[in-house]
Amino acid sequence: MSERAKPIPQDTATGESTETEADESQSTDGAGQDSETEQQAENGDTAQAPPRTGATAVVDALETAGVEYAFGVQGGAIMPVYDALYHSDITHITMAHEQGASHAADAFGIVSGTPGVCLATSGPGATNLVTGIADASMDSDPMIALTGQVPTAFVGNDAFQETDTTGVTAPITKTNTFSSHADTVGRDVSEAFALANEGRPGPTLVDLPKDVTQAETDVEAIEPTTPDTYEVTERAEDDAVRAAADAIESASRPVMLYGGGVIKGDATEQAREFATEYEIPVVTTMPAVGAFPEDHELAMEMAGMHGTGYANMAITHTDCLIAVGCRFDDRLTGGIETFAPDAEVVHVDIDPAEISKNVHADYPLVGDAATVVEQLHEAIRAPPQTKKWRATCQQWKSEYPMDYRAPKDEPLKPQFVVEAFDEATEDDAIVTTGVGQHQMWAVQYWTFTEPRTWVSSHGLGTMGYGLPAAIGAKLAAPDQQVVSFEGDGSFLMTMQELSVAVRENLDITVAVLNNEHIGMVRQWQDAFFERRRMASEYHWCPDFAKLAEAFGAKGITVDDYDQVADAVTEALAYDGPAVLDFHVDPEANVYPMVPSGGDNGQFALEDDHL
The missing domain is CATH 3.40.50.970 (Thiamin diphosphate (ThDP)-binding fold, Pyr/PP domains)
Incomplete structure (x- = not known):
């Protein structure tokens, strides 16, 4: 049952409703008109709306961003935000533990392509989110965490359930913000939502002191917008693309290596078209599983520590590795000195920090995965000759099949x-x-x-x-x-x-x-x-x-x-x-x-x- 389904409380002895007078005043008569509102209309009065608060601004920012679900656990410092959610169309899913809330939000972001939202109170609520935030950070998943915090006057005094949440999460968030004023808290949330999904995705966090979410404000919500100082390179430099295209054209054993950035950058269609048109075998990392259909004849499936034998053979013997949205982590590469030892490396990534971080890129291409793959596609003048290489890859599939023994007299495999x-x-x-x-x-x-x-x-x-x-x-x-x-x-x-x-x-x-x-x-x-x-x-x-x-x-x-x-x-x-x-x-x-x-x-x- 979602948080919006709220049963009417009943007296435990009589089973009768225990609604307050204020609750009763909201019920309607047979004409559908609230009697108190009728009286006010007769007197020329109008009912006053509840004051707009920082918590209202937080929820309005989420609604403006199009958020449908939020995953969380209630608590003292985050309670004003939950009170604002009471009147919201956002469906809150109460999880059993804050770690569960962060993982659910993470998965929601992976599947939907839009940031998942998780909430927790201060202190242990916020620290229980840390594992899920770190998980989203490592995998570049779009997520926004909203954490309650003690009132600003208590910050630094070791108040009940106080934790330096922004300090704790600084290494594992794309950005985090300690919100300091009711007039800016809505903008803080909108900005965090935008940053979670812009460029290389990742988790963001806004820490919400209780006095900030309780204070009044008249500032309206804005659409999610990144700061003016935040820039993302969409297109790779033309000269670099031309050089990479020349390397691909002259390769005799090329391999496409698709990483998680292909999926997160919505580049699947472009990646599939490129590989199939130029008949280049495709290997994926584990986060990129599904980026290329594994039942396709060009699919070598996943490489790395527990990858297929044929994928690892293709990586080991390629002379041109075209890596897209891949960070070359150790579970993929094994020993760096033995990884793709004969290959010239074309590396496409939206994050320049990943280029040559682990594996040297001979042809670095910084930009959006879909855009840069299209640039390469347009730049190729003559496809590489891969017929013999593809036959070799098919032979490896036959030599190292993914099979297992399942004798009936042994336990279930x-x-x-x-x-x-x-x-x-x-x-x-x-x-x-x-x-x-x-x-x-x-x-x-x-x-x-x-x-x-x-x-x-x-x-x-x-x-x-x-x-x-x-x-x-x-x-x-x-x-x-x-x-x-x-x-x-x-x-x-x-x-x-x-x-x-x-x-x-x-x-x-x-x-x-x-x-x-x-x-x-x-x-x-x-x-x-x-x-x-x-x-x-x-x-x-x-x-x-x-x-x-x-x-x-x-x-x-x-x-x-x-x-x-x-x-x-x-x-x-x-x-x-x-x-x-x-x-x-x-x-x-x-x-x-x-x-x-x-x-x-x-x-x-x-x-x-x-």
Whole structure:
């Protein structure tokens, strides 16, 4: 039930309404005319509107920006803003924990392409948002956080629930603001909203002292606008584009490397057209999954630590790497000295700070992804000759297929569960995940063909991200199926958000790949710490299906292969949240795997290869 659904309070003894006289004065007679208003009209009086406050300005700024949903948790210092939301058309989703609010807002921004909004009170409310803010920062996701703060006169005095929120979040926000006056607080929020999505997206924050949100103001809301000093380069320099185009034309083994910036920059269409017209194999980073259809013959899928063998081979042997919207993080590159060692690198990015930060760019192109790809497209005079190279890439696909053993006499394989869901859902179904082995199996064994259908925590690697993200994703795209893959350890971190999914009657499906371990840690301990499984094994795990039923969701337990298809069908058909507890092989590992800092071309396909 959303925050706007407010039941009439009743006397607990009599069951009769306990509305106050003020409440009763708002009821209407049979003619639909408030009696008090009639009397005022007869006397020539008009009812006074409540005074406009800083909190009103905050909410007006959100409404002017087109915000439909806000995710948060109430509290003392943020209470004036919530009071203003009472009269707003914005639907507030009360989350079980502020971290859940930040992840839901983050996912809403990923799926919708517009900033998600989260709110929390001062002190612990604000600090509980920090993990989600840092997550959005690492992944360049558009989000705005609004935090309550103690009155300005108390700031610095260690007041109750005081935290230096702007100081704490400065390293993990694109911008943050301590709002100091009721006349400027609306503009602060509008500006933060605009900055969250302009240029390279990211989280922004506005800290709202209680006296500022309670003070009166007559300043009206404005459209979201970035500061005059904020500039974004849209087009790359023509000479640089010409040089990069020449390099692409002369390449014999070119590879397109699409990063998350392709999706965030709405450049998917341009990226697909460029690759297909010039017949260049395409590799993606994990945040870019869905930027290029994985069922296309040019698709080499995801590269990096747990990328496909053929994607990593293509990266290792390319002579021209065209990277778009990619920050070259260590999970992609492995050891920098062995990453694409023979390649000239064309790097397109809207953030000049990313150019040559990790991998040297021979042809730096600063600008908007869609715009610069179009510039390159127009500049190419003769396409590269890729026939032989494409045949080599197809051969690698045959040599290093994404397959796995699934003997019937062994425990259920998690990969089989992912494939079963993929087969049973629509092409535009949205997948969210927590972090760990289940995340890797989900991205490896689901065939992604559309952008904004893969929602996960990449740079920060936040366990527990999947369920609250599914809530945000479903509200952003109510007509699309949403499946969240979680591990047992990851699910335990934020499973309280299941109460929100039930309350709001959200049709989401949670698949817990339950191996009774913190699986990725266990895999690394087995590989690199002589199987010393310290603090990675759960010797006891709750019954997740029963817990789901206790929350009011549908719960299903699955133990073997014969149960999978029916369970998946039943859960997807259920109108509301469903949780499936899949008891999977506790010894299953994620492969391919490149050891941290290793050579992408030397990936392991099984334990003995490490």
